[in-house]
Amino acid sequence: MNTASSDQFNEYASIYEDMSQWPFRKYIEIPSVFQEIGDVDGLSILDFGCGTGMYARWLKQRGAGQVVGYDLTEGMLNYARRRAEKEDLDISFVSHLGPELIGQFDLVLGVYVLPYATTRPELQAMCADMVRLMRPGGRLLTLPIHPVYDPHPNYYEPYGFRLIAEDPENPYADGERVKLELCKNGEQGGVFAWYWSATSLERALEQAGLRSLKWRELSASAYPDANQAPKELHAYLQRPHSIIIEGVRG
Numbered sequence: 001m002n003t004a005s006s007d008q009f010n011e012y013a014s015i016y017e018d019m020s021q022w023p024f025r026k027y028i029e030i031p032s033v034f035q036e037i038g039d040v041d042g043l044s045i046l047d048f049g050c051g052t053g054m055y056a057r058w059l060k061q062r063g064a065g066q067v068v069g070y071d072l073t074e075g076m077l078n079y080a081r082r083r084a085e086k087e088d089l090d091i092s093f094v095s096h097l098g099p100e101l102i103g104q105f106d107l108v109l110g111v112y113v114l115p116y117a118t119t120r121p122e123l124q125a126m127c128a129d130m131v132r133l134m135r136p137g138g139r140l141l142t143l144p145i146h147p148v149y150d151p152h153p154n155y156y157e158p159y160g161f162r163l164i165a166e167d168p169e170n171p172y173a174d175g176e177r178v179k180l181e182l183c184k185n186g187e188q189g190g191v192f193a194w195y196w197s198a199t200s201l202e203r204a205l206e207q208a209g210l211r212s213l214k215w216r217e218l219s220a221s222a223y224p225d226a227n228q229a230p231k232e233l234h235a236y237l238q239r240p241h242s243i244i245i246e247g248v249r250g
Ligand SMILES: C[S@@+](CC[C@H](N)C(=O)[O-])C[C@H]1O[C@@H](n2cnc3c(N)ncnc32)[C@H](O)[C@@H]1O
Pocket: 001, 005, 006, 007, 009, 016, 048, 049, 050, 051, 052, 053, 054, 055, 070, 071, 072, 073, 076, 110, 111, 112, 113, 116, 117, 126
């Protein structure tokens, strides 16, 4: 697979780790993902596109069995390994999907990784990789760009980032390149992502062997004290930039 889109993450480990505390992640995305996952006790879990390994660490701390983080970016993996070692968490972080991993996992989690498939064949290959890691009956949870994210470039600025469609006239065109610019606390930089329609995502996941697909909107109600969620997040919740897709390997 072409690794060009993951190369752009090499310098971003500490920023991505810091982003886990940004309000839209802390109060909305992360609790929504954990609510959807449910009990992880003893489950074997692969975190696909694990980045700095935040989800992998939290899953291990919540009682998961075998946890593996997979990513193509060495900068991210190095951070993930150091951090897990420091926290004495038994997680392996790999840059290659060896045969010993195939069909092993009760759950594959892929947070913000499908948007880095730059072409339809890459999207298909990424979905196939995710699904072949799962045991029959295993679950996938993945968060793509929301098929109807708000295409106004400044809409997400209060939440720390801008999503800028390369062709503003056609933000929902399949395979459209979208710039994700960070703009919180003077943060500079950004990466390119790729927009895939709901139809393309469903088709790629189903062709890969996923069944019973469900779409779950992100919600603030999953946060343990939902009343504490800042009011400024209301506009985010009306047009979240991501969504959860869940399915089962047939
Ligand atoms: C936006 S980051 C998300 C990281 C993490 N999942 C999180 O929630 O913080 C996307 C990650 O996907 C990785 N990535 C991109 N393409 C990939 C691929 N084909 N296979 C595995 N990882 C990939 C990048 O290296 C990067 O670390």
